Amino acid sequence: MKRVSFESDYIAGAHPKVLQRLVETNLETLSGYGTDRYCESAKEKIKAACGCPDAEVEFLVGGTQANAVIISTMLRDYEGVVAAKTGHVSSHEAGAIEYTGHEVLEVPQTDGKIEAAVLKKYLEDFYADANHEHMMFPGMVYISYPTEYGTLYTRKELTELSGICHDYQIPLFLDGARLGYGLMSGECDLTLADIAELTDVFYIGGTKVGALCGEAVVFTKKNRPCYFMNSVKKRGALLAKGRLLGIQFDALFSEDLYFDISRHAIEMAEKMKALFKEAKLPFYLESPTNQQFIILEDRQMKELKGQIGFGFWEKYDEGHTVVRFATSWSTTPEDLDVLRQAIQI
Secondary structure, eight states, rough: OOOOOOOSOOSSOOHHHHHHHHHTTTTTOOSSSTTTTHHHHHHHHHHHHHTTTOOOOESSHHHHHHHHHHHHHHTTTTEEEETTTTSHHHHSTTHHHHHTTTTTEEOOTTTTBBBBBHHHHHHHHHHTTTGGGGGGGGEEEESSSSOOSSOOOOOOHHHHHHHHHTTOOEEEEEEEEHHHHTSSSSSOOOOOOHHHHHHSSSEEOOTTTTTTSSSSEOOSSOOOOOTTHHHHHHTTTTTTHHHHHHHHHHHHHHHHHHHHHHHHHHHHHHHHHHHHHHHHHOOEOOOSSSSEEEEEHHHHHHHHHEEEEEEEEEETTTTEEEEEEETTOOHHHHHHHHHHHHOOO
């Protein structure tokens, strides 16, 4: 039986249409560092898609770089970033945020999300502490969409978080590494324009959604840090051949490609969920996006690993493990057929 992998949503290369544009433009001589015409075209298309003509768009090479650069350039040296305990910057960034001198200030989470009441209490308690001048100040709130557990903030939830951040005059930063898969979920009640309106900065993930690499950072309130590209270079995140990012995003935001391929991943994920239910495999939680979390007996996990690629997530108990299966723009019905056969364990 053919071995297929659902380990993550960046295990394939680039979508054929993106790769085609890279090949077609390969011999063009273009200026470097993102000052070429393809980068400019992509920025205009993204601003139009966001319904935010005054947005400032910059391209960075990957999600870790985007998180570290955005946080470290927008925070003062005495400020940290508030994030869910399960947030990506809290758990899977190898200390990249702390490496820039800024603490990740963890708060409790519910299904991967920060609840507005929890955030408000955290901020109230911080300023009520008579010793807060000796502490790392909360200078930003970080969330991701979808979350690390494939869950989604509703428009109401995002509006409430945005309002609290506005009251405390701190920016709301949304990590959109998998943004397309969130927006195309059947349970999403947000648009890209809503996200642009309710956040102060977010990024549109390319690495996980059809590009070879790259994230499009969108500053929505004319709040791009001064000399931002100087800071990007200082942090080792500036790509000399910036054209590679611009060409890819120009392709992704032409003819709704970004949204079409994201919708395909969601359709594949829904079919995958049906297979797990048919096999009576328990869900850790039912995600409406492209990430599915299943509880396997450790014996089952070992047997399945020889046939199907998937990701370890966390231990459930002494004899069970939570594992993650992710669909992507490149998942095929044939991949799901192989999975159907493999999970009859």
